[in-house]
Amino acid sequence: MVTENDLVTALQDNKHKEAAFRELVSQYKERLYWHIRKIVLNHDDTDDVLQNTFIKIYKNIHSFKGDSKLYTWMYRISTNESITFINKRAKRKQISSEEVQENAIQNLTSDIYFEGTAIQLQLQKAIATLPPKQQLVFNMKYFDEHTYEELSEILETSVGGLKSSYHIAVKKITEYLKTNESSFTTT
Amino acid sequence: MDKQKHTSGFKVPKDYFEAFEENLFTTLASEELPKETGFAAPKGYFDTLEDTLLQHPEISGKEVKVRLLFSNKIKYAVAIAASIVLVVLLFNQNKAIPLDISSVDYLAIENYINAGELDFDVYDVSSLLSENDNSSLNYETEGISEENMESYLLETVDESILLNE
Numbered sequence: 001m002v003t004e005n006d007l008v009t010a011l012q013d014n015k016h017k018e019a020a021f022r023e024l025v026s027q028y029k030e031r032l033y034w035h036i037r038k039i040v041l042n043h044d045d046t047d048d049v050l051q052n053t054f055i056k057i058y059k060n061i062h063s064f065k066g067d068s069k070l071y072t073w074m075y076r077i078s079t080n081e082s083i084t085f086i087n088k089r090a091k092r093k094q095i096s097s098e099e100v101q102e103n104a105i106q107n108l109t110s111d112i113y114f115e116g117t118a119i120q121l122q123l124q125k126a127i128a129t130l131p132p133k134q135q136l137v138f139n140m141k142y143f144d145e146h147t148y149e150e151l152s153e154i155l156e157t158s159v160g161g162l163k164s165s166y167h168i169a170v171k172k173i174t175e176y177l178k179t180n181e182s183s184f185t186t187t
Numbered sequence: 188m189d190k191q192k193h194t195s196g197f198k199v200p201k202d203y204f205e206a207f208e209e210n211l212f213t214t215l216a217s218e219e220l221p222k223e224t225g226f227a228a229p230k231g232y233f234d235t236l237e238d239t240l241l242q243h244p245e246i247s248g249k250e251v252k253v254r255l256l257f258s259n260k261i262k263y264a265v266a267i268a269a270s271i272v273l274v275v276l277l278f279n280q281n282k283a284i285p286l287d288i289s290s291v292d293y294l295a296i297e298n299y300i301n302a303g304e305l306d307f308d309v310y311d312v313s314s315l316l317s318e319n320d321n322s323s324l325n326y327e328t329e330g331i332s333e334e335n336m337e338s339y340l341l342e343t344v345d346e347s348i349l350l351n352e
Contacts, residue, residue, distance in 0.1 A: 018241065025237045033233070037226050047232075055245050116225015123221055142217060143224060163206070167213045174216045 002027075004070045011061045021058055028071065029054075031144075032078045038139040039082040041104040041124070043113040049085050053078040068153055075154045079136065101128050126176040130169055137162055138169040 002010075002023055010020035032053060037046040056077050064073060090097040105128045108114045108121060116124070127135055136155065140146045141162075148159045155162070240246060 021246070022237050022241065025240055029233055029236050033228065034224075034226070037228075038224060041226075043226075043228060043232075050236075051240060051243065054240050055243060058240075058246050113227045113229065114225055115227045116223070117221070120221050120223065120225035124224070142220070143222075163210075167209050170213045170216050173220070177220075 005066075008061070008064060008066065008070055011058075012064075017058075017061075021054075024057070025054055028074060031071075032074060035075060035140070035144065036078050036082050038143065039079070039136070040085060041101075041108065042111065045085065045104075049078070049081050052085075053081045056081065072150065072153045076156075079154065083132065097132075104128075122177060122180060123173070125180075126173040129176055130172060133157075134165050134169040134172075137165040138173070141166050142170075 002020075007020055007024055007027075010016040011024065013020075029050070033046060033050050036049045036053070037043070040046050040049055053074070057074055060077075064070070068076075086097045086100050090100045093100070105125055108116075108124060114121075127138060130138065133155075137151065140151055140154070141148075146154070148162050151157070151162050152159050157165075
């Protein structure tokens with residue numbers, strides 16, 4: 001596998017840019033896809049955001065100075081793109097971004113690309129009740145198993161703050177699941 | 188508590204014990220949650236992503252060819268027709284609407300007069316009428332009985348004047 005530094009050097013060189021970009025997409029497409037998918041929830045929207053993310057990376061790679069790791073930078077771009085996507089949709093539909101998320105959760109039951117069990121669906125509903133930042137922290141820590149240090153770089157938040165956010169998120173989720181336990185069996 | 192005589196030299200991170208319960212609770216609680224999200228991607232989606240992206244106009248730099256819904260001929264015909272309609276509309280807009288008494292509702296005229304908006308003298312109006320107009324006027328006297336006519340004349344007309352004339 002090509003190292004991150006070599007990849008960045010090749011991406012910033014017009015002669016090798018296309019091949020390097022192909023390699024970059026190949027290396028990160030799945031990780032970024034699942035990261036975005038957990039935020040926007042629907043496959044088609046995820047595809048749009050993922051493409052926008054890679055286009056932004058391609059167009060701005062010259063401004064990447066290497067102050068942070070490449071994947072941290074890309075995660076940050078994809079997170080911002082996902083949030084922007086939700087906010088734009090909310091503005092267009094003249095509803096709040098929370099309502100956009102609620103609608104997306106409601107649509108999961110009929111989504112052919114959601115193969116989750118009743119408890120997995122319930123977990124997604126519980127995550128959707130969290131404030132946006134806590135959702136991000138929970139998804140990235142719990143499902144993607146990022147370390148707090150990595151999260152701190154991506155989300156530009158202190159490790160202490162992230163730990164606190166994660167604990168609160170888990171607490172809220174377990175409480176939500178307990179109070180909605182009856183609907184587990186029915187859904 | 189007495190100071191320990193022997194120390195191990197080990198240290199713990201700051202606030203480790205304060206946060207211990209919370210960390211333990213979080214770990215235990217999260218262990219009960221499902222580890223998978225349940226989301227799936229369409230089959231073969233990731234296989235074509237590199238090609239899809241490299242063909243994107245913002246990356247390939249190729250301009251997107253826009254296919255017109257209408258041919259140029261139809262486009263020009265529609266443009267000319269639209270221009271004519273616009274000119275006619277603009278021309279009609281500036282043209283004064285011709286006033287014709289027949290276009291005015293009679294009831295509106297009646298209401299206008301009854302409201303006292305029209306100040307005219309009966310003599311002025313009659314002077315404008317010719318003899319033929321006078322004869323053609325319909326006085327609508329058919330509905331008045333001879334008896335009523337007689338009593339009206341007796342009350343309003345001075346008989347001495349009639350006799351003198």
